[in-house]
Amino acid sequence: MSRHLQVVFDAAGPAALAEFWKLALGYVSDPPPGGFASWDQALAAWGVPAENRDDANAIVDPDGAGPRVFFQKVPEAKAGKNRLHLDVSATPTRGTDAEMWPEIERLVAELVGHGATVVEERRNAFGDHWMVMTDPEGNEFCVH
Template sequence: MASVREVQVTFDCAEPERVARFWCEVLGYVVPPPPPGFDSWAAFDRSLPAERQGSAFACVDPNGVGPRLFFQRVPEGKVVKNRVHLDVRVGSGLVGEERLAALEAEAARLEKWGATRGELLLADEFNESCQNMFDVEGNEFCLD
């Protein structure tokens, strides 16, 4: 049997720190400590060649359970729907109106951080309700 591997989720984006800080807010993640010898990430960033400054940022689960998220600057913008997206569990165990209220509350909270809403998919005979969302650079994710 193959061993389990750790994964990192990588986002291509225009503004890595902005997108990383948005996802810290969504997931309760934190910015990891800067590399040894630097008192801040800003100091580390200033040590890089000009063309690499601001080119990457990361956030991590403070409990060490979830994957590290890495954000890298790319020159092109987002042009098509994501083939992979994150499902952020906010209504686990809730059904009906309680679930809709939890989705609404979280969507409203994240809008204050720059998220935008997509389609609200209402429960059917197979699935519970979920709210499609977009992060600060238009990457899709779901609140479910």
């Protein structure tokens, strides 16, 4: 039996980090609960003070195939290297390095324009070629 999977990021600013990852993954904002036009409206109705409305945020795969990604506010800054990271595919299908690398470079440039940082370009003995990056809050991920 498979289990539901949700990926969770600790964040200083959940809404801003969710916006970055929406772009990186091609995701959309998690829709508000039924009967509410927005999450802000729902949170206000539930009595959540305005200053706490950026304590959490979530994005979802519009096709329903990928896991929900949840961002939760934490008081401490990121410290140390991630023990887990996301790999983001720049192309929907696997191809040769010559076919894929221009799309990888295009996505990397777009993500850098939205606050990501390039750490390094890597290759392995199997011919895989990818870019190691960090998101605006320093979480490592790879684009391949």
